[in-house]
Amino acid sequence: MGRLRTNSGPAEDLLIELDRDAGVPLHRQIEASIRAGIRAGRLRSGASLPPTRTLAAGLGVSRGVVVEAYQQLVAEGYLVSRSGGYTQVAAPMPPAATAADGAGSAASMAQPAARSVGFRVDFGYGRTDVSQFPRSAWLRSVRTVLTTTPNDRFAYLDGRGVPELHEALCDYLNRVRGTSSVPDNMVICNGYGQGISLLIQVLVQHGARRIALEDPSSNDDARVLAGAAGLEVVGIPVGPDGVQVDALHRADADAIVLTPSHQWPTGGVLSAAARAEVIRWAKRRGAIVVEDDYDAEYRYDRSPVGAMQGLAPDHVVYCGTASKTLAPGLRLGWLVVPPHLVADVAEAKVLADRGSPVIDQLTFADFLARGEFDRHLRRMRPVYRRRRDALLDALRTHLPDLEPGGVAAGQHVVAWLPPDLDEAAVVAAAARHGLGIHGVGPYRIAGTGPGGLIFGYAILGESAIAEGVALLATAIREVRGP
Numbered sequence: 384m385g386r387l388r389t390n391s392g393p394a395e396d397l398l399i400e401l402d403r404d405a406g407v408p409l410h411r412q413i414e415a416s417i418r419a420g421i422r423a424g425r426l427r428s429g430a431s432l433p434p435t436r437t438l439a440a441g442l443g444v445s446r447g448v449v450v451e452a453y454q455q456l457v458a459e460g461y462l463v464s465r466s467g468g469y470t471q472v473a474a475p476m477p478p479a480a481t482a483a484d485g486a487g488s489a490a491s492m493a494q495p496a497a498r499s500v501g502f503r504v505d506f507g508y509g510r511t512d513v514s515q516f517p518r519s520a521w522l523r524s525v526r527t528v529l530t531t532t533p534n535d536r537f538a539y540l541d542g543r544g545v546p547e548l549h550e551a552l553c554d555y556l557n558r559v560r561g562t563s564s565v566p567d568n569m570v571i572c573n574g575y576g577q578g579i580s581l582l583i584q585v586l587v588q589h590g591a592r593r594i595a596l597e598d599p600s601s602n603d604d605a606r607v608l609a610g611a612a613g614l615e616v617v618g619i620p621v622g623p624d625g626v627q628v629d630a631l632h633r634a635d636a637d638a639i640v641l642t643p644s645h646q647w648p649t650g651g652v653l654s655a656a657a658r659a660e661v662i663r664w665a666k667r668r669g670a671i672v673v674e675d676d677y678d679a680e681y682r683y684d685r686s687p688v689g690a691m692q693g694l695a696p697d698h699v700v701y702c703g704t705a706s707k708t709l710a711p712g713l714r715l716g717w718l719v720v721p722p723h724l725v726a727d728v729a730e731a732k733v734l735a736d737r738g739s740p741v742i743d744q745l746t747f748a749d750f751l752a753r754g755e756f757d758r759h760l761r762r763m764r765p766v767y768r769r770r771r772d773a774l775l776d777a778l779r780t781h782l783p784d785l786e787p788g789g790v791a792a793g794q795h796v797v798a799w800l801p802p803d804l805d806e807a808a809v810v811a812a813a814a815r816h817g818l819g820i821h822g823v824g825p826y827r828i829a830g831t832g833p834g835g836l837i838f839g840y841a842i843l844g845e846s847a848i849a850e851g852v853a854l855l856a857t858a859i860r861e862v863r864g865p
C-alpha cells in the first residue's frame with residue numbers, strides 16, 4: 384500500500400488482494416483490507432485513496448462495489464469524502480503507526496559521521512554544507528533535461544552510465560585534475576562507497592588476494608568490503624607526506640587504496656617522488672592503485688597536485704564523488720578505469736543496481752557543461768577557507784600545544800595531541816562538555832601512533848568553531864587535572 388499520496392490529489396493505486404473463491408462479498412473484502420491498513424498505520428491520516436472508478440478498474444470489479452466499500456468506511460469514521468470527489472483516510476494515526484513507518488530510525492541512520500544530536504558543537508567529519516547546494520542552477524539543469532531529453536533515453540542503459548556525463552566529466556577531470564581519461568573508460572556509480580565496492584569485486588575476480596590500505600584510513604568502506612570479499616588487508620603506515628612507500632614494497636599486495644591529494648584522516652599530500660614510486664611499484668607488480676580523490680576540489684594555500692591517474696592510466700583507477708562538492712545525498716560518483724577492467728566494472732555495476740539514475744546523471748552533465756560546477760566551487764572555496772582559518776585561529780589561541788596537520792586542503796583538519804594527553808580521554812571529556820569530535824585511533828589498522836583529533840569544520844559557522852575549540856580547551860584542562 385505504499386503508493387498513496389498524502390494531502391495532495393487522489394492516488395492512482397492501492398494494493399488490495401481479493402479472493403474470489405472465499406465466499407466473502409468483494410465490497411466486504413475491500414472494506415476489510417482498507418480498515419486493516421488504517422489500523423496498522425500503513426494508510427495514514429490524510430492519505431488520499433484512488434477514485435472509485437480507478438480502483439474498480441484496477442481490481443477488475445464494478446465501480447458500485449468500491450463505492451459501497453468506501454461508503455461503509457465513511458460511515459464507520461475511517462474515511463472522509465472531500466470536495467472534488469476524492470476520499471481520504473480520516474482516522475487519527477493509531478499508536479502502532481509510528482513504529483510501523485520507521486521514519487525515525489531511517490533519519491537517525493542517514494549520516495553515520497553526523498552526530499549533532501546532543502552536542503553543542505559537533506566537529507564530526509564527512510559532512511558537506513548542504514545548505515549551500517546550488518538549488519536554482521541544479522533546477523535549471525533538471526528543467527533542461529526534462530524538457531529536451533527524448534523519452535527513449537529514460538530506459539535502461541548499460542552499466543557505465545550516460546554518455547553525456549562521461550564526456551562532461553572527462554573534460555572537467557582532464558582540465559582540472561590532470562587525469563588522462565576518455566569517455567569510454569568512465570563508469571558512473573553511487574558515490575565512492577559503491578565505486579570501491581565494485582572495484583574490490585573486480586579485483587577479486589582478477590585474482591587479487593591482498594590489498595594495501597593507508598594506516599590510518601576510513602574504517603567503513605574499503606577495509607570492511609575487502610574483508611568481506613576474502614581479501615587480506617595490510618596497513619601501510621602514513622607519515623606527514625602520505626603513505627610510506629618503503630612499507631608498500633614489503634607488503635606483497637595486489638592493489639592499494641590511496642587518498643593522495645589529502646590523506647584521510649591525516650591530511651598529508653603524497654609527494655611527487657612517492658607518487659612516482661607507487662606507480663613504479665604498480666607497474667612492476669601488475670598491481671592496481673585505487674585513487675580516492677574525494678576532496679581534491681578544495682585547496683586553499685598550496686598549488687594544485689594533479690591526480691595520479693594521469694601518470695599511469697593503465698594502473699590507476701581514479702575515484703571521484705559529488706559528496707564533498709554538492710551533496711552526499713546525490714549519491715553521484717565516477718570512476719576512470721584502466722581499459723582492461725572497464726567491462727568487468729560495468730558488469731558489476733549492472734549486477735549491483737542496473738545503473739545509476741539517468742535523470743540525475745543527465746542533470747549533472749548539463750550542470751557541468753554549463754560551467755555551474757566550476758562556479759559553485761569558486762563560491763564555496765572562500766566559505767570553507769574562512770571556516771578553516773577560524774579553526775586554526777582558535778586552536779592557536781586556546782590550544783597552542785596541539786599541532787594542526789593537513790590544513791592546506793579539504794574539509795577537515797587533524798590536530799596532533801602532545802604525548803601527555805590520551806586521545807580517548809580527551810574525546811570522552813569533550814563529549815561531557817558538549818563537544819562531538821573523533822580521534823584518529825579508531826581509524827588505525829595496526830593500532831599504534833600518536834593521538835590526534837579530527838576536526839570536520841565544513842558545516843560549522845565561524846563562531847561555532849571558536850566555541851567548539853573553547854569547549855575542547857576546557858575538556859583538555861579537565862583531563863590534565865590541577
Ligand SMILES: Cc1ncc(COP(=O)(O)O)c(C=O)c1O
Binds near residue numbers: 601675703704715716
Ligand atoms: C576517504 C573518503 N573517501 C570518499 C568519501 C565519499 O564517499 P561517498 O562518495 O560514497 O559519499 C568519504 C566520505 O566521507 C571519505 O571519507
